[in-house]
Amino acid sequence: MTTTTLPPGKKTEPVSAPPGGISDRSRAERRLGWMLAGPAFVIMLLVTAYPIVQAVYYSLFNYRLTDPQNRSFIGLGNYGVILTDALWWQAVAVTVFITVVTVVVELILGFALALVMSKALQSLRPVLRAAILIPYAVITVVSAFSWQFAFSITTGFVNKWFAWLPGIGADTDWFGDKWTSLLVICLAEIWKTTPFISLLLLAGLAQVPDVLQEAAMVDGATWWQRMWRVTIPNMKAAIMVALLFRSLDAFRIFDSIYIMTAGANGTESVSFLAYRQTISRVEIGLGSAVSVLLFLCVMGIAFGFIKGFRIDLSQARGER
């Protein structure tokens, strides 16, 4: 049931190829591919691989930017310090919490928004799409400031508007406690990045062929049945890609925390910890080690998704 388009492989497979070898044509194509992608590949190496390698190298040293003479090699010492420190594990817990909460809520909201966009009238669709996308166009720091001002006890309107809810009054100090701070941080993230997920899901929705929907309708399937058995299975790849991208992004959360709490009340994320060691304390060695660990976490998430959920990225491009 999930096979909805003709596999393009059939058409492009070199029919005249000798068994086990590559044809001249595909060799030429491969060379063209390298020539087209090569410059980008070299630039990627320069701007990403080089800093990563350098960070790994620095992470093996006790190196303070203001005291370069006393730089000394300490092997994996920095990693030992970090992994035995309660602060690191607290930051990991906060980061995982924010990632899970925001991604789950964003997926549900994003899906609903994608449905609205796909079902909207042809004339309304561009307007609706622009309106939904606006939060994503806002710079994260700006969005963090506006959420902070909204919830602030002196300049905010939230306490006044929601005073009818139990537990909220003029004196509610949102940034004075760990969980209320995290709530505001999560809300800001969700508001800002739901459009991203909904856009990816909208593309996934567009991929579900109408013939399948019609067939299901003819068979007397209800809306729910069509949703669960036709729509969602057909856009599984799009959902997984959206989840993967957002999880990687959410795990690196920094701006909102920096602006709203600056890490007070145990709201530090892993990125914030790396920033504090590297930029504030100018301990390049220790900070690089935190960054490398953050990098490994992100790699782990990516691998976990790809292997665990068997995401085939090519599937998301409508090739199967």
Next chain:
Amino acid sequence: MPKSPGRDTRRARGPGDGPARSRRLRRGLSGAAAALVATGTLAACGGGGSGGTPTLTWYVNPDSGGQAKIAAACSDASNGAYLIDVSVLPRNSDAQREQLVRRLAAHDDSIDLMSLDVVFAPELAQAGFLAPVPEDVASDVSEGVVQGSLASAKWDGKLVAVPFWANTQLLWYRKSVAEAAGLDMTKPVTWDQIVKAAQDQKKLVSAQGRRAESLTVWFNALIESAGGHIIEKNSTNPDKIQLGFDTAAGKRAGEVMHDVATSGVVGPAFSTANEDTSASQFEGPDAGFMVNWPFVWAQAQTKVEAGTLEKSVPQDYGWALYPQVDADTPSAPPLGGINLGVSSFSHYVDQAYEATKCITSDENQAEYMITNGNPASSSAVYDDPDVKKAYPMADTILASLDAAAPRPLSPYYSEITGGLQREYHPPAGVNETTGQKADDLISAVLRGDELL
């Protein structure tokens, strides 16, 4: 589907292409932006080139334009010896330090002069980022400077920066509230007294409980007023710095902090209150007492002029020396302000030190104090009749500066203040073990055994 090599998957377009494409586009745009910035910077660098008048670049903290004005005046007064350009640093002092340290560590020669917060000098001097102060300049600029400012400009017994302006916190009070509570404000008062008076009158005591530098400012004033110091024994070797959190004075400071925070008269969001929160609380109907910098006076006057504050409100403002921790022991008020540093990577060190003499002249300090609200570091300025007119509390500010104690002077200041903020926040949670914990944490961080 064929387990395809990469090239095959590129043929068809699907949803995956959307974000990837937009990211590629974004990367292209940011590349173009970077190129633009680069050309702009190159063009700017050309100005200071060889031949002609050297252009000094002065990195200033944001103010109301006073430093730019002084720069222009001193450029004119130099008779073509130098021109001064200002470049504005971030608003927040942590961010100012981060930017300067990064640039100096990269031997950035575009910095000639820097406005340094009073706590920055030791770190930069120890790292060799500050050009040595010539002796004639040193004796010139340290004459008649209030002692706290001078102390903060020294490292290892030598002057490493030039004192520019000095700041201190006063105890501000509403005359009506103090009178109703029967508090004699002509004599020094203690924290206990003002908390009790505020409780009696159901008014607020405004202080800064936010996890920020202001918390260190407060704690340092408390521990110094109690006769102790955050750093008991200083050293350039981080392993040998001895801390004083777990001493009698440190415990007493923690006790006062806790008592104030839990007194019920500090307002609803004390753990996030900063100087601006305090200032607006003090303009409100529940105002009683406040510890804060003198900018609150200029701010209230501006608001009266703009018609957003009743004239009677600042008329009710009273001021006194910072509250004492224990009666009969004089208080040690907080010290702030800006010193001028000259980068050792500058091509024009001599001209830059010449310029500091002009910038910190009494006339310029007086003008800066009146127009920008930042108190002078030279005591002579406080006799200026214009300054006295603009600041009726000028004498109190000078007395406070004379008694003020600087925050710990150390190349590892960011570790010390960061550790303090982690352990002493929220202030209501401070107890008798906090000092020990802060001692342990900061020592471990300095040894490199723990994260901060």
